[in-house]
Amino acid sequence: MVIKTKADYVKSLREQKHVVYYKGKRVEDVTTHPGFIPHINAAAKTYELALQPEHEDLMTAVSHLTGERINRFTHIHQNREDLIKKVQMMRLISHETGSCFQRCVGFDALNALYSTTAEIDEKYGTNYHQRLIEYVKYVQKSNIMVVGGMTDTKGDRSKSPSKQSDPDQFLHVVERRKDGIVVTGAKVHQTGAINSHEIVVMPTVALGEEDRDYAVAFASPLNAPGVVLIFGRQTNEERKFEKGIDIGNLEFGLVGGEALIIFDKVFVPWDRVFMCGEYDFAQMFVERFAALHRQNYGGCKGGLSDILVGACGVVSEYQGTGKASHIKDKLAEMMHLAETIYCCSVACSAMGHKMKAGNYEPDTLLANATKS
Amino acid sequence: MVIKTKADYVKSLREQKHVVYYKGKRVEDVTTHPGFIPHINAAAKTYELALQPEHEDLMTAVSHLTGERINRFTHIHQNREDLIKKVQMMRLISHETGSCFQRCVGFDALNALYSTTAEIDEKYGTNYHQRLIEYVKYVQKSNIMVVGGMTDTKGDRSKSPSKQSDPDQFLHVVERRKDGIVVTGAKVHQTGAINSHEIVVMPTVALGEEDRDYAVAFASPLNAPGVVLIFGRQTNEERKFEKGIDIGNLEFGLVGGEALIIFDKVFVPWDRVFMCGEYDFAQMFVERFAALHRQNYGGCKGGLSDILVGACGVVSEYQGTGKASHIKDKLAEMMHLAETIYCCSVACSAMGHKMKAGNYEPDTLLANATKS
Amino acid sequence: MVIKTKADYVKSLREQKHVVYYKGKRVEDVTTHPGFIPHINAAAKTYELALQPEHEDLMTAVSHLTGERINRFTHIHQNREDLIKKVQMMRLISHETGSCFQRCVGFDALNALYSTTAEIDEKYGTNYHQRLIEYVKYVQKSNIMVVGGMTDTKGDRSKSPSKQSDPDQFLHVVERRKDGIVVTGAKVHQTGAINSHEIVVMPTVALGEEDRDYAVAFASPLNAPGVVLIFGRQTNEERKFEKGIDIGNLEFGLVGGEALIIFDKVFVPWDRVFMCGEYDFAQMFVERFAALHRQNYGGCKGGLSDILVGACGVVSEYQGTGKASHIKDKLAEMMHLAETIYCCSVACSAMGHKMKAGNYEPDTLLANATKS
Amino acid sequence: MVIKTKADYVKSLREQKHVVYYKGKRVEDVTTHPGFIPHINAAAKTYELALQPEHEDLMTAVSHLTGERINRFTHIHQNREDLIKKVQMMRLISHETGSCFQRCVGFDALNALYSTTAEIDEKYGTNYHQRLIEYVKYVQKSNIMVVGGMTDTKGDRSKSPSKQSDPDQFLHVVERRKDGIVVTGAKVHQTGAINSHEIVVMPTVALGEEDRDYAVAFASPLNAPGVVLIFGRQTNEERKFEKGIDIGNLEFGLVGGEALIIFDKVFVPWDRVFMCGEYDFAQMFVERFAALHRQNYGGCKGGLSDILVGACGVVSEYQGTGKASHIKDKLAEMMHLAETIYCCSVACSAMGHKMKAGNYEPDTLLANATKS
């Protein structure tokens, strides 16, 4: 199925029948569950805006793999302009949703894997990069939503994955088969997981030789056998069931809707495996992913700040305090903060560099300035 | 009735039958309603701790009016030591509840009125001060919980009360009778209102001559005819109904439970009226109240910070990061902030001054340093 | 004369015989005066580095007017790359001097005038733009150092220039002649003035119709009759006379060496006048200049911070505290601040826009984020 | 000699003929040297104000040793009021001098030694406390100015005193004689040293058993053989020689005038030795001294801030910007900072505690909040 419209997106979610729990109960249809609707609405904006001609330049790109026009969330950045447009696209969508639209993590995961797989192949003679290219083509064509699965439950942070008393604190390979691998573990705080189609799993920390089984990256449909999604409780989430204004943003809610995703002996075929045992690339991968991810904040959070500044401005006018100098000072300070973080995102993009694989990544140091 | 124990306190609340609404429904017994229990538990600590011999010095005082040992929350500060003990008492209770215990606003209202009424009487030959003394004696003896009603709905902040398009944006006198006055209006964000016995109403802004009817201070039982309490929605309040750990602090909840209190032509007898028309004392009163109230923050918020620091410390130990220098730095910074605000509270107390009425109030400038 | 080397630069300064005072005494040769040598050394770096092949890309540019390779400090920005290179050039020079190299203000003045003169001409049919082009060509060819004269003494800030009790608080036209104008006033805090060749004078505030005579921009040699330079006192400047390490940076000193420049009936020929009476363009001009100037700070101050971070790192190693976590944290914080301001400079450049005159200017909002 | 007036103070300095160097040259009479006059003027204020009846309460105290009225800078704090008055006295003097008056370090040294010597004696049966009492009596009677010598040159901070490659990086006992000890080393950054009469030397870090010789505290006249004072360079100090306004504060200068004090085999008689070998008391002593010293900052720096706020206010009025809201906001912020640090000083005093020796010291935790 190729997803174009919001309707396509909702339909695809309804049909995929992934295993989702909300407050201890199995949810049959996520698309009609009040706890999920705002998140779906927000993510749907990434599809809807891409159909509007005036946003084509920011919301879409031309695939370097197929030459076809694709949703920018499935694109591999080809130059610095692409990096800057990513940031601008996010600020644009934030202006529409005033909430998290959840599609950045998978986007970043694919881009970080694009450069890393090429370099793993170069060192080890593997063929991860070609597999990834095929997967990217599939994502670009189908326009599916991909959750980026980085964060493990971690347990005792002073110990590496293989030293944990519970071996499943970090997701790992439990079996290597001819046709693929079997993995067990869990990824937490997975933004947009409930309303995504697939997950790209990646390592979350630097690894040593003894952590070889934890050096694993792959893609999997969320309805694969053994995958269970448990929705994480969100602040004030009961209000979504009332449909009143106490939810805040009536249509899009407030947050991205994080979930815990359990992998209970999940099978992944080899053509969806992008790292398996190359522990010495884990740290490099995490750094690249982090740079790509931190780059986003000036876009999406900058956009959220704009909404907040506007809201505060309106409130102060309603209250008759709009002209008070201390109010104006505070609004100016909020704007200054928003533009500063936006500057960091733009700058790490403008100073981005070409990778061996030919794609572009933002400047790591400046991307870190964005986040912290 | 004289309230000594938690049981006395709960019983008294149950019996007073004040008109309370929660999410649009009338609540018959506030003491058994899950939305209120944590707040009641926290406020009850102000009674319980006062019965423990080791806390006698901080939790109780000797009344300068009757010579009897009373709950400190009903005391009129007699010296700088009293002011410092007020702050220490609050930090102590915060350590027990980790939440707002709600009894400070009424306490501050009585103290601010104590000095102000004496000075109004001096200028206008009224007898507000003696009335207030009688009321204080009653509060000390009965040990009731008093909510401090300052904040009006306010409407257009650029206009004074009498200039609002809706005359009820600020509470005001609508009728002066032989036996008392009749008032209309509302007070918002009233901490602990649901589980209090009486309210002391005060003006909330400086007033001009044309706002004469808005210059009104009085005490009223919350079950007086015409008084309606509407509970304000609290963050994540649905979780209280589950009794699980998602509420945070299982016993005491997280906040003070603010309510909107509507006064619909409520009658107040003269012996409970402490200001009526003396608009030129409104600003002075507000400043005194504010100083007394800001003085509290280093006590209660300092105590809350202590709890948070401890919680963060425990979490970091659980996670195996307790020895990481950046974690220790952050904890130290939190402690520094807590002690700094505590210092402000202590200092404004130690620099407190004697008022014409004989009582003590904290230094205004230093009390302001506490809050901001 | 065409200035290429440091020797050329020093010789040209010696020969121009401008009127300079230092602590009340006339200075005959600025190039041998200890109070000025560090500033000359720092400014000379803008010439020296431009001769090094490895810095050609940042330190030089190709003139869009003549097609010749010129010092970037005389360039009119032709695209966003030029804007970014400006910032990078500044960080580079800061790394060499650890001090202000003083050549940015004149650079920014020419660029701001480039776009503004074109728009004045468009509205009023004047020919300022062509005059400016000729002047820019002269500056590019001769490679002279130009001080940017914006700040007036200002007097009472609550009054506009024409309302001051002293009409000379702002520089203004006192006579309009056939061959040119005569101006009187003073510009203060003129960075690098002592060791510059010419000044470009510009308005410093928004102006009204009654301030018409104050709406004046022009270029003048600093040795024109009536121009007097009074060196402003610098912190610890006596130390320069000792040549010991107490000066800090032995070769380049610490600051840019600001001067007060008095204009006492100075004649300016028409072909050096770029604004004369068009008060309605003063504000626009000031904003454009400010954006160009604020853009610099992430470059030069970012570079200074790098030097400071390095120096602190070395000191901590000498002292045996290099591994202490609180020291490393502080260095990281300093770096974070430096990279954040650099991000702002890069971002306002990357988001720069083309002006009607064809040149490029940085994004105003983001440039403001840089400064504050 | 008993020092009462400024004239007494200056005369006593002139007569004591201590060995002082300024920029490499021996200074014969410190009282007429322009480099020192402002510091002497500022310190003299501690004598002058004590003679003014309106300041008697803050500037003087009654000695608990002799019952005589003494300058508060020679007092041993007897209660919390004394501690608070210390802070108030400092804010008062800062208002007069707008500069460091230098007399706190010795004051704090004596108070910290007062409690510590008593506890050393208790553990080791020594008689340091009585010696100290005699010395305090002498200081109270003569009213001399005492510099507090804590900071050593320290060398490699990762090593303890006895582990330094140069044994003199920390001051230490080189000979124990029948009549006294001989010490070698240096103390740096000694505020007010040039214009003091005696020094009280103390350890500056926690010490181990192997650092026994470094555990030494004593008093010595600054004109003792072997004591050499080298004045440290001060910012813009050449301006003092001009007597113009460029010095800033014409009469009192800007800083306290720190010196390096070299001890080259200096003999100290036993009755001036207050610690000698009791390394296990070094850390406790340093903490007590630090608490007493940090307590000061809200007084003296609070007072300096007041001066700055006033100066900024005047400047803004001169410039016609006094009513601009962003100017008023900044002044308010400066005041808030000053009052907050003052609150910390007052609070650590109000929460001070009685020591075993009977004197009072400020609360350590709250005193630390003051400084950082």
Ligand SMILES: Cc1cc2nc3c(=O)[nH]c(=O)nc-3n(C[C@H](O)[C@H](O)[C@H](O)COP(=O)(O)OP(=O)(O)OC[C@H]3O[C@@H](n4cnc5c(N)ncnc54)[C@H](O)[C@@H]3O)c2cc1C
């Ligand atoms: C709103 C939200 C959305 C998110 N969305 C996603 C998502 O879509 N996909 C995804 O994969 N993740 C997601 N995350 C997870 C996020 O990436 C992690 O929360 C983050 O990386 C921190 O990890 P943690 O929560 O395990 O904290 P920890 O890593 O445990 O850190 C807690 C503290 O401990 C310190 N610490 C940790 N380890 C050590 C150590 N070894 N030594 C010293 N100090 C240490 C840290 O510095 C930090 O101060 C989301 C999180 C949030 C809040």
Ligand SMILES: Cc1cc2nc3c(=O)[nH]c(=O)nc-3n(C[C@H](O)[C@H](O)[C@H](O)COP(=O)(O)OP(=O)(O)OC[C@H]3O[C@@H](n4cnc5c(N)ncnc54)[C@H](O)[C@@H]3O)c2cc1C
């Ligand atoms: C947790 C909590 C508990 C509380 N408990 C109590 C309680 O027990 N009893 C009680 O009486 N109140 C209580 N309050 C109310 C509290 O005192 C008020 O919220 C506070 O005084 C601010 O008033 P406001 O909300 O009307 O804000 P506003 O006064 O409207 O202020 C909003 C903003 O507008 C500005 N502003 C307001 N007026 C003007 C003007 N004329 N000109 C320029 N600027 C202006 C303010 O500076 C501020 O920045 C509580 C509030 C909270 C949050």
Ligand SMILES: Cc1cc2nc3c(=O)[nH]c(=O)nc-3n(C[C@H](O)[C@H](O)[C@H](O)COP(=O)(O)OP(=O)(O)OC[C@H]3O[C@@H](n4cnc5c(N)ncnc54)[C@H](O)[C@@H]3O)c2cc1C
């Ligand atoms: C190191 C250094 C180098 C410099 N180099 C140069 C240079 O090379 N060329 C050059 O032309 N200038 C130079 N300057 C001057 C600099 O541009 C000015 O200092 C700056 O623009 C501020 O002007 P000002 O000093 O007159 O301060 P003011 O403009 O007087 O500002 C002082 C304060 O008053 C406020 N204020 C001013 N006017 C008003 C008003 N009407 N209403 C309300 N508030 C007001 C301001 O916001 C500010 O807070 C330099 C300055 C420094 C410190």
Ligand SMILES: Cc1cc2nc3c(=O)[nH]c(=O)nc-3n(C[C@H](O)[C@H](O)[C@H](O)COP(=O)(O)OP(=O)(O)OC[C@H]3O[C@@H](n4cnc5c(N)ncnc54)[C@H](O)[C@@H]3O)c2cc1C
């Ligand atoms: C204006 C002024 C007046 C003064 N007046 C006096 C005075 O009158 N009498 C007096 O005795 N002193 C005086 N001093 C000295 C002052 O007490 C010291 O500067 C201060 O205690 C810091 O000591 P330091 O300069 O040796 O710095 P250091 O102690 O070397 O500290 C430098 C940095 O290194 C870190 N560090 C140091 N040791 C370690 C370690 N082992 N492990 C990890 N990190 C470490 C510190 O935390 C700090 O960040 C004065 C100082 C000033 C600036």
